[in-house]
Amino acid sequence: MLVHQFLSATAARMPHKVALVCGARRVTYAELDAMANRVGHALVEAGVGRGDRVAIHLHNSVEAVAGIFGALKAGGTFVFINASTKLDKLKFILNNCRASALFMDERVVGFQDLWGDVPSLALxxxxxxxRPAAGRVRTFEEIQEAASAAPLPIVNIDLDLACLVYTSGSTGEPKGVMCDHSNVDFASTSIITYLENREEDIVLGVLPLSFDYGLYQLLMTLKFGGTLVLERSFTYPALILQRIQEERITGFPGVPTIFAMLLALDRSSFDLSSLRYLTNTAAALPPSHIADLRAAFPGVTLYSMYGLTETKRTLYLPPAELDARPGSVGIPIPGTEAWLEDESGRRLGPGETGELVVRGRHVMRGYWESPEATARRYRPGAIPGERVCRSGDLFRTDAEGFFYFVGRQDDIIKSRGEKVAPKEVENVLHMLPGVLAAVVGVPDPVAGQVIKACVVCTGAPLTEAEVIAHCRRHLEDFMVPKFVEFMAELPMTSSGKISKLGLA
Incomplete structure (x- = not known):
């Protein structure tokens, strides 16, 4: 199935059902499909054709969703760029993918700042x-008033690119992960299968659509025929709890920082009984937070998961295993395989630590026009012509084949000749009530590196001595932080992950 058929097929089946709730707006499947058709016709009229890139630089909104599906209906490839992306980086991404069209909020950045520096832009x-349309600029409202709502002809096959998802670029320039229609369709179907999604599900979307975890909440919900309540962010948690109560949300996808904020709130005045499941990915939930979430939401199913943009979702922990393996992120998602290898490519057994390697239809096509980076990440598989993905992340497995995240290869701290996984230290720190922490290595002339803990306290105040004493009770000496820095908040990426750049 092509990705835009997620919308059109559901619109044909249940046209009057609400597909999208965004602020005060409630948009049915038929209305959303017609909006996307009008966008598609406008793009084709402007010369956008099969495979051309259409960039969307917007916050979560109805217009952004119509832009995604309109681009696909025109035969193009959508590129969703976070609304907070500044001008220089925006220009880099637009030029890197040679975008033919751009959806943008001119209150943030004006087209006059772009035309001269992005020659590929036609619309x-x-x-x-x-303001009225002029020259190469049309308004979204004018397109909705003037363009045809008739279906567009299908021009793609499932091997064509559906989207480019640009990585954060924390270690260099952003790279566009190439996702074809079959990649997205497979990953969506696999995740829907183990989450047991149904048409009655009402999913909360507080993560940006530029983040693949946020994007897939939209794509999956429209595929299985649910309703997505799309919010700009989780900036005001109490308002989100009110939204859960009002809209009778059943599915709440989050990341560790969101769940830490949720646990710190007084939830007693809200009716959250509609929740059926919570999901977590981006970073592994500390076991202590899993226990707290289960206590706070006793009737809600919790899915602990792991993924990376290059494969979308990779591992999930069946909820029945949470009691036995709270520190695990599970097993491969349905229809896929995963294993661990050492630096020489030898497959590893239970208890050994190595790099996660992933095989399946969700292994994306590579990085946009970056063959060297693609060759490093995507390697030949056992079947001639096949490629597998090397994750760059370190794991270990238990005797039953469940995976446990250890750390990112480039995050490992070498102290006194020993290797320290920050995640292991962070898990111990998170045992302290109301603590959110990030651990980094600090250069040291004797030890090579020593451990620094950056700590946010949302509960009772702590001292550096208390934090270090707690770590000494639970960790080997070489893992105990030498420095503790208390912070008001930890720096975050646009996708809700903790950014460790500059923390050292």
Whole structure:
């Protein structure tokens, strides 16, 4: 199935069902499909064709969703760029993918700042603007008033690119992960299968659509025929709890920082009984937070998961295993394989630590016009012509084949000749009530590196001595932090992950 058929097929089956709730707006499947058709016709009229890239630089909104599906209906490839991306990086991404069209909020960045520096742009679509269309710029409202809502002809096959998802670029320039229609369709179906999604599900989307975890909440919900309640962010947690109560949310996808904030709130005045499941990925949930979430939401199913943009989702822990393996992120998602290898490519057994290698239809096509980076990450598989993905992340497995995240290869701290996985130290720190922590290595002339803990306390105040004493009770000497820095908040990436750049 092609990705835009997620919407059109469900619209044909249940046209009057609400597909999207965004602020005060409630949009049915038929209405959303017609909006996307109008966008598709406008793009084709502007010369956008099969495989051309259509960039969307917007916050979570109805216009952004219509832009995604309109680009696909025109035969193009959508590129969703976080709304907080500044001008220089925006120009880099637009030029890197040679975008033909751009959806943008001119209250944030004006098209006049881009035309001269992005020669590939043929069309600008101004959203949330009242000014009349002029030159190469059309307004979203004008497109909805003037363009045809008739279905567009299907011009793609499932091997064509559906989207480019640009990585954060924390170690260099952003790279566009190439996702074809079959990759997205397979990953969506696999995740829907183990989450047991149903048409009655109402899913909360607080993560940005530029983050693949946030994007897939949209794609999956439209595929299985549910309703997505799309919010800009989790900036005001109490308002989100109110939204869960009002809309009777059943599915709440989050990341560790969101769940830490959720646990710190007084939830007693909200009716959250509609929740059926919580999901976590981006970073592994500490076992202590898993225990706290289960206590706070006793009737709700919790899915602990692991993924990376290059494969979408990779591992999930069946909820029945949470009691026995709270520190595990599970087994391969349905229809896939995963294993561990050492630096020489030898497969590893239970208890050994090595790099996670992933095989399946969700292994993406590689990095956009970056063959060297693609060759490093995507390697030949056992079947001639097949490629597998080397994750760059270290894991170990238990005797039953369940995976446990150890750390990122480039995060490992070498102290006194020993290797320290920050995740192991962070898990111990998270045992302290109300603590959110990030651990980094600090250069040291004797030890090579020593451990620094950056700590946010949302509960009772702690001293450096108390934190270090707690670590000494649970960790080997070489793992105990030498420094503790208390912070008001930890720096975050746009996708809700802790950014460790500069913490050392």
């Amino acid at each position: 600008g679509v101004s959203c949330f603007s009242k």
